[in-house]
Structure formats: C-alpha cells, structure tokens
Amino acid sequence: MKGFSGLSRKRNVNAIKRRVAILIGIVLNVGLAFIALKNDLPLYLDCAGTILVTMVGGVLPGMVTGVATNVICSFFNETSLYYTFISVLIVFVTAWFMLRDRLKSIKWVSIFILILSAIGGVFGTLLQWFLMGGPQFAEVAESARVIATQGVKYFFATMLVNTGFNIIDKGIAVMDAFMIMYFIPKNLVESIWNSAWHQKPLSFDDVKEMRVKKDSHSLSGRMAKMLVVASLALTLAMAWISIELYFINTKAEYSESSKNATKLAARVIDGDMVDEYIRHGKSAPGYRETESMLYSIRENSRGVKYLYAVKFEEDGCYFVFDLDSDDQTAYQPGDMIEFEDAFRPYLSKLFAGEEIPSIESNDISGWVLTSYTPVKNSQGRTVCYVGADVSMYYLSDYMRDFSIKTILIFSGFFTLVLGYGLWISRYNLIYPIGSMTKSTKEFVVSGDDQVAFDNSVRAIRELDIRTDDEVEELYKAICKMSADMAEKVRSVRHYAAATAKMQNGLIITMADMVENRDSDTGAHIQKTAAYVRIVLDGLRRKGYYAQKITPNYISDVEMSAPLHDVGKINIPDKILNKPGKLLPDEFEIMKTHTTAGKKIIEKAIATLQGENYLKEARNMAAYHHERWDGKGYPEKLHGEVIPLSARVMAVADVFDALTSPRVYKPAFPLEKALDIIREGSGTQFDPKCVEVFMESLDEVKVVLRKYNGEIV
Numbered sequence: 136m137k138g139f140s141g142l143s144r145k146r147n148v149n150a151i152k153r154r155v156a157i158l159i160g161i162v163l164n165v166g167l168a169f170i171a172l173k174n175d176l177p178l179y180l181d182c183a184g185t186i187l188v189t190m191v192g193g194v195l196p197g198m199v200t201g202v203a204t205n206v207i208c209s210f211f212n213e214t215s216l217y218y219t220f221i222s223v224l225i226v227f228v229t230a231w232f233m234l235r236d237r238l239k240s241i242k243w244v245s246i247f248i249l250i251l252s253a254i255g256g257v258f259g260t261l262l263q264w265f266l267m268g269g270p271q272f273a274e275v276a277e278s279a280r281v282i283a284t285q286g287v288k289y290f291f292a293t294m295l296v297n298t299g300f301n302i303i304d305k306g307i308a309v310m311d312a313f314m315i316m317y318f319i320p321k322n323l324v325e326s327i328w329n330s331a332w333h334q335k336p337l338s339f340d341d342v343k344e345m346r347v348k349k350d351s352h353s354l355s356g357r358m359a360k361m362l363v364v365a366s367l368a369l370t371l372a373m374a375w376i377s378i379e380l381y382f383i384n385t386k387a388e389y390s391e392s393s394k395n396a397t398k399l400a401a402r403v404i405d406g407d408m409v410d411e412y413i414r415h416g417k418s419a420p421g422y423r424e425t426e427s428m429l430y431s432i433r434e435n436s437r438g439v440k441y442l443y444a445v446k447f448e449e450d451g452c453y454f455v456f457d458l459d460s461d462d463q464t465a466y467q468p469g470d471m472i473e474f475e476d477a478f479r480p481y482l483s484k485l486f487a488g489e490e491i492p493s494i495e496s497n498d499i500s501g502w503v504l505t506s507y508t509p510v511k512n513s514q515g516r517t518v519c520y521v522g523a524d525v526s527m528y529y530l531s532d533y534m535r536d537f538s539i540k541t542i543l544i545f546s547g548f549f550t551l552v553l554g555y556g557l558w559i560s561r562y563n564l565i566y567p568i569g570s571m572t573k574s575t576k577e578f579v580v581s582g583d584d585q586v587a588f589d590n591s592v593r594a595i596r597e598l599d600i601r602t603d604d605e606v607e608e609l610y611k612a613i614c615k616m617s618a619d620m621a622e623k624v625r626s627v628r629h630y631a632a633a634t635a636k637m638q639n640g641l642i643i644t645m646a647d648m649v650e651n652r653d654s655d656t657g658a659h660i661q662k663t664a665a666y667v668r669i670v671l672d673g674l675r676r677k678g679y680y681a682q683k684i685t686p687n688y689i690s691d692v693e694m695s696a697p698l699h700d701v702g703k704i705n706i707p708d709k710i711l712n713k714p715g716k717l718l719p720d721e722f723e724i725m726k727t728h729t730t731a732g733k734k735i736i737e738k739a740i741a742t743l744q745g746e747n748y749l750k751e752a753r754n755m756a757a758y759h760h761e762r763w764d765g766k767g768y769p770e771k772l773h774g775e776v777i778p779l780s781a782r783v784m785a786v787a788d789v790f791d792a793l794t795s796p797r798v799y800k801p802a803f804p805l806e807k808a809l810d811i812i813r814e815g816s817g818t819q820f821d822p823k824c825v826e827v828f829m830e831s832l833d834e835v836k837v838v839l840r841k842y843n844g845e846i847v
Contacts, residue, residue, distance in 0.1 A: 397522065
C-alpha cells in the first residue's frame, strides 16, 4: 500500500504539471493574439501555446489549449471562435510529427510550418469568404487585388496571400514553441507526456502494433465507433436545436418588430384622410409628410422590408401608401390588386375591421411574414390596414450564416469531446487491456520453458496497471493467476524431472541386467546412447528429417537407447557368451532378441499407457539390425521404412561392436572401424546417418577416450 500511495501521488503530481502546461499554453496564445490585434497586425499569433502543449503533453492537452484559446479570444475578437476547427487540425498535425520524431531537422521543421500555413491559409480563406464576404485583414485584401490584376481570380489570390501571411504567423509560433521547449528540462517533458498513462508507458511501436491489429470487431474499433457516433449525434443535436431555437426566436422577434411598426404607422396615418389619399394621391394635403414619417418608421424597424397601407373592398385591396425600395415598382395611391391566397381565410375579419395574426405567404411579394394593424378614423371605424412585410429570404440568408457559424463552433467542440472520449477510453481501457492481452498470450505460449514462464510473469507485473476500476481488479487477478500457475508448473516440472530420473534409473537398471549377462559388452549401453545423441544432433544440424527430429524426439531416443538389447534377456548364456562364432541355428536364436525385445517393451507400453520414449525403445529393440538395403532382420525392412531411431542405433551399435573387444575378437582400430562404417553407407546404414557420424568424429573420439581409454 505504501508503494501504491507513492505511485498514485507521483501520477497526481504529473497530472497537475499537465494542467499547468495547458494553462501556460492558453496564456501564451491569448497574450500574443491580443498583442497582434491591438497593433493591427495581419497575423493571429494564437497557436504557439497550442503547438508547445501538444509537443509536451499530447493530443488532448493540445486540443484543450487550442479550443480554450479560441473561446477566450472571442471576447476581444468575435471571429476567433469560428477558427476552432483550424486549431484542432494544428494539434493533429503537430502530434503526428512529434510521434514520428520528425521535428529534429530543418527540413522537417520547414515542412511542418508549410503544412500548418496551408491549413491556416486554405481553411482561413474559406471561413472568411463564407462568413465575412472577403479577407479579414486590409493588407490581405490589398495584396490580393494586386495579384488579381495578373489574371488570378480574387478568391484564389486571397487564399495565396493568406497562406503567405500564415507562413510568417506559423513560423513565429513554431519558433516560439521550440525556443520555450529548449529551456524545459527533459525529465519534466517526459513526466508530462507520460502523465496520461495508468500503467507502465508503452513505446510508440507497442501502441502502433495495437492499432495495426484493431478492426471493426476489436474493442478499440467498437469504442472509437461508439464515441464518434455519440459525439457526432450530440453535436448535431445541439447544433440543430440551437439553429432551430434561434430561427424561431428570430422569426418571433421580426414578427414583433413588424407588428410594432404597423402599430406605430397606424397612429401616424390620419384615418379621416384615407379616402382623400386614395382619390387625390400624393397631391392630397399631408400625404407626403405622412409618407416621410412612414419611411422613417420602416428604416428603424428591424427586418421590415416593405411598409404599406391598403383598404380592403369587396373587389380587391386599394393602396393608400406603398413604401417600396424602388419607386418605379411601388404601387400608387388608388391602385388595386386582387387578394392573395394567404389572406382569403381572413377576409371576413378584414372587412369587419378586426385584428388578424401575422401571416406567412409566398405570393406576389415573395416569401414574407406580414403583420397588419387597422387604421381607424375619428369615429373609431376601421378605414384601412397598415401592413409590414419581413422578407423570409432575408431571414433565411441570415439563418444560413448563423448555421455555418454554429457548425464551425460546434465542430471544434465535437473534436474536443471525441478526442477526450478516445483519450479516456485508450488510456483507461484499450491500452491496459491490450497490454494484458499481449502479456497473457506470451505467458500462454511459454510452453515448457520455465525461464520464459518466469519472464512472462515478471512482464505482467511490470505493466503496473492502476486505473482504480474493474480493469485494475482484472489485472490483479491475472497477476495472481499467472504467478500461481508459474509456481504450479515449476512444481509439476520438479515432480516430472524426479519421475523421469526414476524412469531413467529403471531403464539403466534393466539394461544393466541384460548387459551383466553378456561377458564382454563393457559400457555398451552408455556408449551407444552417446553415439545416438551425436548422430541425432548431426542430423538436426544438417536439417535432415527436420519434421521428425525435435528436442523431445532426441530426448526420447537417447533415454530409451539403453533398452535396444533388452531382448537378450531371453537368450541362453551359452549362446550369448559363446567365445567362438555362432552356428547357424545358434545365430537364429540370437536374432530372436529383436522380437523378444519388441514384445517386452510393448508390454511396458501397455502398462505405462504408451509413453513416447518407450515407443522409440520398441523401434530400436525390434529393428536396430535391419539394413538400408532390406537384407537385415527380423522383418527385412528397407530404407526409410525402417524407423529413424533404429537406423541411428544401427550405426551406433555396429561402431561400438567394432571398436570394443569381444570374447571372439579383439577391438578394431579406429580407422578400420570407420572404413567399415563408410562401406556400409547406402547398403547397411542410412547414408545421412553415416555422413553426420563421420562429420562428428571429434565427439566420437571423446566417447571412445572416456570408455575405452586410449584410442585404438
């Protein structure tokens, strides 16, 4: 618990360092941006801190720094909030260069600055064009006009100039970031960079390997998909609700403005003079004065495009005033038009001089929202109506601009929310589970290697996962399970080794019992086992019979080699130890030691449920006198039909017989024995076995020297 508390305290300190770095980055960005604005510089200077924090802390701290900078700068520069998405792109580009260690040469730093400048120039121009109708800075507009005189379109000229200014802007930002980075201690940078890890930090290659292996069905793929969908749905919903509410509120505000305009105009128009205005037009007394006041009302009423007064009669509506923006298209006093379809449901109320609600229509006047207020004469009777039209096209265009601004703002926050979700899921879930999965797989494939088992357990413990949740509990369970399993395997291996040692002892005892009956086969079983091992190692070294010769196979053959003559237990002593040459009938009896050995070992196999090493003991006991050319015994097998272990034993057995003294012969000199073995290659022996035996003479001589003394 003490170590855990110390580790948690260290991680908390590192997290505080990360937050301080973000704060410093925001202050640096806002300070430089404010200086640029106050000095009317055609630069932004608002991303040095973003680049610095991304280099020090990674993607999410960089995104927080960039988005927070744009929010704060919007208080003194209202367009700043619309550039949030560009700040996020700068973070991604910086992180890409950092993770690939590409910012250590002038070449790559220059490429980095050019990419950031292109992002600022291209996207900045698009934003300015859609939101402001042109360049944000006068210097950019003037330079673009000069370039446009050379035949380049003004839009592309603006983009080119913006990119040029961005090279200066981003160059200053990158140099500022590098200069500050130079003075930050490396251990501080490392602690901030690793502060997000809730385990032993992974290398870039480890993280890359996890990402390469992911697919749509992996946990990381599903988490990413879920976060993208959730963040996008939330962002779109909030953006749509904001736009919808703004549209409704703006429409209501404009409707109220038009209604107020008609009420004010109704007070200005003299109801007793309406008929005179219709009859005599603009020459009627007081008409032009009233019209002038109506123009003033229209100009001061937000959103009102048309203001007019009409009198409703059975045959149509007659104009009293019509304040159109174009006098040539304006209706003159007394002009009559038919009722628009949108007003027909309200004609009875209009004829009766009653109030009607605002009406949205798309007829002669286009798509408009119209409010009406009755004008009364001195007797209180309605003599006409004042109408005010709000153009819905104007409102629609305004809403389009608002929608673009809203989407731009929310796009930055969308990437921030998505980045935060991916950050949390990766460092708290994906990376810990991925690390545990990799280590557990290595533990599982450790096989029979106890050292590999112990190393795998150590690697799992070194992950040091501290997520303070179910993932950490799972990690602790895996640590305990792997440690317990390693200890159990160690115990099983200990008991297996003891059992194998006991089995070897029994084999040697059985072989000694047979050998002790043979008066002149001194150390035969030890020497043949050694020769078998030498031949098998040679075959493996040369790549012969690669699928057959495995470490387990070599062990099984070497272990069971002493039993190759176990069948001699059935041979009478007078034949087994006869000092002279055996008679034909005696030799036939001697040959039965192969079949007898086979039967003895098969009974042992049945008792021990078929241990592998006994299967090879059976093969050697039964077939070590078979010949490559098929002239051997007991079954006259030939070539590779003869079990490999028996072919190996054939070389070992004959060589030992040649180099060892017998009651019926002295030991042959080494060279003569080797000549006999060479001559038997391809007839009596497997040529490959002879080949590797001859190539291993140094090892063969060591065995001879050990058991025979001087090499004969």
